Structures are given as C-alpha cells and as structure tokens.
Amino acid sequence: MKPPISASPLPPDTEGLLYRVEHITAYTYSAPVELANHLAHLHPRDEPVQHCVEHDCMIEPTPAHLGSRTDVYGNKQRFFAFYATHETLTVRALSHVRVRARPALDRGASPPWETVRDLLPYRAGKPYVPESEFSFGSHFSPVFAAAADYAAPSFTPNRPMLEGALDLMRRIHADFTYDPESTEAHTRAPHALELRHGVCQDYAHVMISALRGMGLAARYVSGYLRSRPSPGETQLLGADASHAWVEVWCPVHGWIEFDPTNDRQPTLNHVRVAVGRDFADISPLRGVIRGGGDHTLEVAVRVTPLHA
CATH class of the missing domain: 2.60.40.2250 (Immunoglobulin-like)
Incomplete structure (x- = not known):
C-alpha cells in the first residue's frame, strides 16, 4: 500500500x-x-x-x-x-x-421544461439521448404519482426548466424538516415524501422522484461539504458526513446541481465523489x-x- x-x-x-x-x-x-x-x-x-x-x-x-x-x-x-x-x-x-467555482448560469435561458421532457423519450427515427436513462424510476427514487403531484406547481406551462427546478428545490427545503432520527439508510422517496422529515439522502431522493415524475432526467450526487464555513457564512446541513444532492439535465447547460437540504446550488463548498441513479448505485x-x-x-x- x-x-x-x-x-x-x-x-x-x-x-x-x-x-x-x-x-x-x-x-x-x-x-x-x-x-x-x-x-x-x-x-x-x-x-x-x-x-x-x-x-x-x-x-x-x-x-x-x-x-x-x-x-x-x-x-x-x-x-x-x-x-x-x-x-x-x-x-x-x-x-x-x-x-x-461553477460557471455563471442564466436559469431563465433554459428551454421550457416541456421541451426538455419531450426530448427524452425514445421514438423511431428520433436521436437517442443518453441522459434519458435518468428519467426512469430507480429503487430509492421511483416514479410515483404523489411525487409528480408535488412537483407540478413548480412546473407551470412554458416555465424555463431550471427556474422550475430551483423552485422545486426551495419548496422541498421549506416543507421538510432535517431530522436524522426520522429515516434510515434504506428509506425510499415515497416514505420520505409522506414523512416530510429526513436527511440529505431523503431530500435528494424526493427531488429526483419529483423531477422524474415531470418526465425530466435527474441523478443523485454523493460527496462532501466543507466542514467549517468561511467567515460570515452559515454552517451547512450535512457537513462532517457524506452529503447528497441532485443534478437535473438541461440540453443547453448540461447537468446542473441543486442541494435541497441547504436550499442552494452547489458552490466551492461542495466536493463531488460519485453520480448515479440513486444511493444504491454509489x-x-x-x-x-x-x-x-x-x-x-x-x-x-x-x-x-x-x-x-
């Protein structure tokens, strides 16, 4: 060694x-x-x-x-x-x-979410989009009606996709309580959405299911947060442990990150380790x-x- x-x-x-x-x-x-x-x-x-x-x-x-x-x-x-x-x-x-630092991003310049949704399904004669793999349900983040219903208010007709994803992230952060005692490592998104309690893994799985419920491609990111914040910044939830957040695919900007646990898009404080369909992959x-x-x-x- x-x-x-x-x-x-x-x-x-x-x-x-x-x-x-x-x-x-x-x-x-x-x-x-x-x-x-x-x-x-x-x-x-x-x-x-x-x-x-x-x-x-x-x-x-x-x-x-x-x-x-x-x-x-x-x-x-x-x-x-x-x-x-x-x-x-x-x-x-x-x-x-x-x-x-992540590149500057104009969320309003992203395509309408319906346009992105319609790119992903396979049809005869249509180009294959590899990211479509992440629009299907997985073990921890299945596609289910309650998640789609939860996401729907964020995705109004013709809304830029990344603005909808940002709104969804903020709603999850506001509606959920960070509670390490409420869930287990094997908790799946349907149960976490019902509880409205959990940890970063649960926040991420719920957001992924919600995005997939709208027909979008979303994946799970594992990594870390800076243990101690910079002067003037607040301590992030999930520091001093493995952390999890979400990426959603945009045909203009590629994979874009969202951290619903901390109500922010990842910055210099996030270290990326692995990406997959959900926690089970990574x-x-x-x-x-x-x-x-x-x-x-x-x-x-x-x-x-x-x-x-």
Whole structure:
C-alpha cells in the first residue's frame, strides 16, 4: 500500500480552493467475520469543476484481494475482499481535491421544461439521448404519482426548466424538516415524501422522484461539504458526513446541481465523489459478509481548506 498522503499544504493554485478530505469508516463486529467482499465509492471525481490531486485509501486489516475500476457513470470504485477471520474493519480515505467555482448560469435561458421532457423519450427515427436513462424510476427514487403531484406547481406551462427546478428545490427545503432520527439508510422517496422529515439522502431522493415524475432526467450526487464555513457564512446541513444532492439535465447547460437540504446550488463548498441513479448505485461503502453477528459503525468526515 502507498504511504499516507502528507497533511502539509500543496502549492497554491490560481483557481478555486484546495481541500484535504478525510473519510474514516470503522466497523466493530460482535463475532468474527469469516469472509467479506466490499465495494467503495470514496475517490473524488475529476471534472471541469474539480480535480482530485491525490488520493489514497488505507484499509485495516490488509485485504487478501484489492483492486480498482471505473464504473459506467465514470465513478472510481475500489473493491476488496477478506478470506481470513477478522473482528474489525477500518477504511480511511484521504484526498486532496481542488474545487473550482461553477460557471455563471442564466436559469431563465433554459428551454421550457416541456421541451426538455419531450426530448427524452425514445421514438423511431428520433436521436437517442443518453441522459434519458435518468428519467426512469430507480429503487430509492421511483416514479410515483404523489411525487409528480408535488412537483407540478413548480412546473407551470412554458416555465424555463431550471427556474422550475430551483423552485422545486426551495419548496422541498421549506416543507421538510432535517431530522436524522426520522429515516434510515434504506428509506425510499415515497416514505420520505409522506414523512416530510429526513436527511440529505431523503431530500435528494424526493427531488429526483419529483423531477422524474415531470418526465425530466435527474441523478443523485454523493460527496462532501466543507466542514467549517468561511467567515460570515452559515454552517451547512450535512457537513462532517457524506452529503447528497441532485443534478437535473438541461440540453443547453448540461447537468446542473441543486442541494435541497441547504436550499442552494452547489458552490466551492461542495466536493463531488460519485453520480448515479440513486444511493444504491454509489453508496460510500457496502459489502457482503459471512459471520460478524451484530456490529457498531463509526463514521467521521473532515473537509478542510489547505489554503485560502
């Protein structure tokens, strides 16, 4: 395994902010685990709005098998397996990520939402739109009537699509209560919409279902928030943990981000790790084990700017 990344600042860059991202996941099992296979999405993406300068993932105990690959959505995955008994598992991902400001956006210049909706369905002789994959329901964000009904007031006739998405984000933020005790990791959008309580994962799944209910393409984004706000800014909900938000596809502007948990479009405070149809595609760490009994889980995340 490579040596840990140094915590010392890297040379400054003229664009954006450079972050040190540390994500620790620790399992303690009540009985030995005999066999285990795990899949991790912990490597930040390389995109126009950010660049992962360095990344390392340290795993204890040392896996018997370890590999990496890139999935169909461009996410970097790490997979590892254990064939000997163990009673603990610790995964420590450490990254240096340079985040750049998102380009200025004129939401009013986006096409009417009906125009975008009509681009996505396949018809004979019509060009295939790859983004249409994200207009279909998925496990955590199915297409269901209540979500479409909830979205409808935001998408009045001929309204620019991105203005409608912004209004939907603001309504979800206003109507929902951030409550970590109200839902579980397996909570799906129909239940979260009924509760009007939840965490970032629930806010994102509801917004995705609502957008898909209007025939639009929407996907789930996992990542992190800056742990401590800049002077004069408020603390964002979801900091010091994995965070989730939403992207909706526009044929003019591409994929555009919305964070309903914090009622804002992502900025320099958001670090992107993976994108998928919903949480099931890009869970930070999941696996299948034999044995283990009960377990306790501890997760710690810290996102710190290395220079102003």
